């Protein structure tokens with residue numbers, strides 16, 4: 095029987111030739127197991143172990159990425175149950191504060207001379223009143239007033255307040271947004287600003303009390319601010335947050351008040367013609383009050399200590415041009431302020447002695 099050469103596997107390998115013995119090269123020096131054709135049990139186990147640990151590594155990697163994504167998500171939108179903890183909420187909040195503090199500066203530069211540094215009113219009506227801030231001074235109304243000017247408020251074509259927003263006024267859309275943001279700012283929002291009274295940096299906070307609820311007895315705010323003064327009022331409405339300094343001017347000579355006679359006060363161009371008056375203490379006296387401002391309501395009220403003190407007596411509010419004589423009851427000796435209830439910037443000092 096002829097053996098077919100090469101049928102036996104060993105036969106197919108070339109016969110070892112000692113002279114051609116392979117030179118051992120370092121890079122081929124892998125262990126015999128890897129050069130083996132086929133798997134040993136040991137090798138198979140090793141492969142299983144290796145793929146097990148690479149699956150573990152992949153799992154760790156995926157978990158890491160997942161945790162990162164989750165963490166970043168909460169970092170962006172905030173942690174559940176923690177208000178304003180997200181970066182986006184903080185960024186939004188920062189933007190609000192920036193608008194409000196810009197609006198505050200614009201207000202102090204353009205509006206405070208008429209509406210008061212604290213919005214307590216003056217030539218222009220009170221703005222810091224909680225009843226007004228509740229609904230009357232809403233963003234849309236404020237925008238209309240600033241676009242059209244004071245005539246929007248009561249339809250008075252000769253209103254003292256000009257238009258503020260372009261094209262009729264000097265301020266642009268964004269600046270008006272900022273003023274509105276400031277006027278509506280809640281009192282728990284604070285920021286660094288300049289206190290107009292001292293000129294020093296100070297912590298400024300908004301006027302509006304977000305928790306304010308309308309007292310059941312409160313009268314609704316009329317559309318035209320002058321209507322609030324239509325009836326003779328006995329006590330001026332308290333404006334929260336209102337503060338100011340007494341009239342600094344002492345230039346005008348005190349008008350003499352011989353006992354039993356009459357003090358004359360005239361209001362013109364939203365100012366009193368006197369800043370100091372003297373009356374006899376403990377004696378009733380009269381004030382002859384002339385309102386020369388056509389269509390603008392004024393009165394004289396006497397306040398404890400200074401024009402910003404509590405009212406001790408309030409004269410009837412009259413629309414100009416008219417003259418009224420007030421009978422004022424006796425005042426104990428002391429210093430008082432006299433003020434126009436409608437225009438708190440009209441004020442002076444009254445001394446009873």
Ligand code: HEC
Pocket residue numbers: 201204205206207208209217218219220221226231236239240244245247248250252253254255256258273317319
């Ligand atoms: C020259 C004085 C003056 C200046 C400056 C001024 N105002 Fe006025 N403002 C008035 C007067 C006066 C009224 C009342 C309008 C009327 O009936 O004629 C008024 C009315 C308003 C009202 C409506 C109030 C209400 O109770 O309905 C708002 C709001 C207002 N002003 C905001 C501003 C803002 C904001 C600024 C600054 C950009 C400003 N004002 C600057 C005088 C002024």
